[in-house]
Amino acid sequence: MTIEYRGLGAGIAACLWLAACGGADHERPLDERETLTVLTTNSPTTYYIDRDGEPEGYEYRLTQALGESLDLKVEYKILNSVEDVLTALARGKGDLAAAGLTDTPARRARFGVSPAYKTIVEEVVCRRRGAIPETAAELDSVSIIAAAGSSYLETLQALKADHPDISWRTVSGGTEAALEEVWSERADCTIADSNIVAVNRRYYPELEVAFALPDDQSLVWMTPADAAPLQEHLAEWLPETGDFRAALDERFYAYIPVFDFVDIRALRQRLKSRYPDYSDHIEAAARQYDLPVAFLAAQAYQESHWDPDAVSPTGVRGIMMLTGPTAQRVGVDNRLDPRQSIFGGAKYMRELLDRLPEDIHGDDRYWFALTAYNLGLGHLYDARALAERRGLDKNRWRDVRSVLPDLARRDVSRTLKYGFARGHEAVRYVRRVRNYRDIIRRELDAA
Numbered sequence: 001m002t003i004e005y006r007g008l009g010a011g012i013a014a015c016l017w018l019a020a021c022g023g024a025d026h027e028r029p030l031d032e033r034e035t036l037t038v039l040t041t042n043s044p045t046t047y048y049i050d051r052d053g054e055p056e057g058y059e060y061r062l063t064q065a066l067g068e069s070l071d072l073k074v075e076y077k078i079l080n081s082v083e084d085v086l087t088a089l090a091r092g093k094g095d096l097a098a099a100g101l102t103d104t105p106a107r108r109a110r111f112g113v114s115p116a117y118k119t120i121v122e123e124v125v126c127r128r129r130g131a132i133p134e135t136a137a138e139l140d141s142v143s144i145i146a147a148a149g150s151s152y153l154e155t156l157q158a159l160k161a162d163h164p165d166i167s168w169r170t171v172s173g174g175t176e177a178a179l180e181e182v183w184s185e186r187a188d189c190t191i192a193d194s195n196i197v198a199v200n201r202r203y204y205p206e207l208e209v210a211f212a213l214p215d216d217q218s219l220v221w222m223t224p225a226d227a228a229p230l231q232e233h234l235a236e237w238l239p240e241t242g243d244f245r246a247a248l249d250e251r252f253y254a255y256i257p258v259f260d261f262v263d264i265r266a267l268r269q270r271l272k273s274r275y276p277d278y279s280d281h282i283e284a285a286a287r288q289y290d291l292p293v294a295f296l297a298a299q300a301y302q303e304s305h306w307d308p309d310a311v312s313p314t315g316v317r318g319i320m321m322l323t324g325p326t327a328q329r330v331g332v333d334n335r336l337d338p339r340q341s342i343f344g345g346a347k348y349m350r351e352l353l354d355r356l357p358e359d360i361h362g363d364d365r366y367w368f369a370l371t372a373y374n375l376g377l378g379h380l381y382d383a384r385a386l387a388e389r390r391g392l393d394k395n396r397w398r399d400v401r402s403v404l405p406d407l408a409r410r411d412v413s414r415t416l417k418y419g420f421a422r423g424h425e426a427v428r429y430v431r432r433v434r435n436y437r438d439i440i441r442r443e444l445d446a447a
Contacts, residue, residue: 030229036072038063039085039094043176044199045252046099047078058252059098062117065244066096069237081174083149086111089222095230097222100193102151112225114234116218117245122155123197124210126189127182128261132210133189140165145187147171147178152191155213176200183207193217195253202439205264250398251363267301267436271443274306278319281339285346294444295366296346298436299373302429303345308338320345349373357395364397367430371404374429378418383407386416401427 040047040059047057055076067074079085082099089097089111102120103113124139126132131142136159146152148170160166169187171177178190179197183204192200194212201207221238223230275297282300286293303321304310311317315324318341327335330351332344352369355377360368372380383404384394392399404423406412413420 030070030072030233034073035075036063036067036070036096037075037077037094039077039079039088039097039099041081041085041099041174042078043100043174043196045196047076058248059100061248061251062241062245063096063098065241066234066237070233081147081149081172081177082151083147083172086149086222089224092224095223095227100196101220101222102193103218103220104151104154106154107151107222110225112223112227112231114221114223114231115238116220117238117241118195118219118249119216120193120195120219121216122152122191122213123194124189124213125179125182125192125197125207126210127185128206128208130185131188132208134211136213137163139163139189140167142188144168145171145178145181145190147173147175147190150175151217155191179204179207193219198253202264202435203442205261205268208261247396247398254398264439266305267439268443270301270306271440278306278308278338278342281342285343288343289346289350291346291349292437294437294441295433296342296349297440297444298433299349299370300342300345301436301440302433308336308341320348322348352377359395361395364395367397367434368400370430370433371400371426374426375407375421375423376418379407379421379423379426382416382418382421383423386412397430401430 038059040063042048043057045057046059047055049055060076063074063076077088077094079088079099082101085097085099085101086107088094097111101107103116107113124133126142133139133142139159140163144156144167146156146168152175153170156166156168171181175190175192175196178187179192179200181187182190183206189210191213197207197209221234223234278300279297282297283293285291286296300306300319304319306319308319309317310319310321312321316322318335319338320341322330322332322335322341322344324335326348327333327344330344330347332340334340335344349369352372353365356365356368356372368380371383380400383400386403386406387400388394390403392403394400404427407416407421407423410420
């Protein structure tokens with residue numbers, strides 16, 4: 001079965017069942033081919049389908065760029081686990097394995113390996129209030145589960161050489177399945193890559209990192225051993241994608257804040273106890289003002305924790321914490337009325353979005369608009385001007401974000417049209433809304 005998507009860059013075909021797809025033709029010269037077959041997994045850090053039914057993910061975006069560099073259409077085969085991905089690659093069912101693969105000696109003996117595109121560490125992850133080892137020497141006192149076919153098995157074998165009593169069992173379904181086993185108290189601990197842990201702890205807040213293993217690990221792509229033309233292209237092309245990969249890190253990882261168990265647990269509880277009281281208003285306002293529901297819900301949560309009676313010492317109040325002048329501007333006469341506040345905040349967000357320059361694209365428009373909501377449009381313009389002054393891209397969020405804290409510096413603020421602003425608070429504000437949005441979106445999708 002093959003599902004066609006229209007999306008970024010080259011045409012896309014996602015093959016959801018390997019048995020239904022033919023093998024790759026990786027031995028043919030690249031300039032004689034029309035497609036590149038990529039083997040990957042369905043996960044938040046690799047490839048997934050978003051709410052609009054479109055492919056998304058770090059590996060998806062990076063392999064799309066690879067396809068464009070080769071002028072090839074990219075076909076995706078979505079498999080259940082890294083073990084399945086590597087088995088399929090060994091059987092000639094794909095040109096490239098792109099599934100958050102760690103570079104290991106055993107894998108290098110079987111496959112061609114690209115330059116590293118990301119560096120991570122492996123972390124021992126356990127459950128809060130459970131058995132939590134402090135060092136590798138204590139791993140023999142806990143039950144360990146690891147993803148079948150993963151690089152973590154090689155790590156455990158290496159640890160066992162120094163600590164012979166360490167034992168483990170495996171689970172199919174990848175690292176996320178192992179994390180869920182720990183969360184469900186069917187095992188004490190697992191090992192997982194730090195980027196996977198960062199994403200998934202928001203969904204399983206009871207998980208806790210016990211400690212990180214000492215050596216950095218490289219994430220790489222893998223090819224069949226005899227795919228010399230593709231290996232040569234990757235060796236030249238991947239090292240030149242630093243700026244693009246930095247943008248992907250910003251999109252998928254950089255906004256994830258330092259983990260706050262209490263904060264995330266409270267959000268998950270309030271999704272059940274408070275959100276249903278206001279969900280109809282949030283969904284209706286999102287439709288009227290063309291905003292993503294999870295985005296508007298996340299902003300409302302950041303503003304007030306969905307408390308309609310919230311009041312700050314500065315005088316802002318209500319679910320969307322509107323100032324008096326803003327409320328008047330958007331037609332809100334009672335800021336403590338939940339419906340008025342939600343619709344007023346959504347209307348104001350739409351106004352801010354529409355006032356942004358057209359040169360700001362994609363999700364960055366939301367982060368710029370949130371900054372304006374938090375600081376004021378004038379201070380956002382100052383931050384963009386400051387970024388441009390420093391040779392940065394004033395239309396790219398990660399560049400503007402880097403200068404926002406300097407709006408609080410006297411030597412900087414006195415050179416700006418609108419003066420002093422607590423820019424670091426806007427950075428934190430945007431980061432929290434992005435994080436809440438992801439958690440809320442996942443919960444709403446599962447409902």
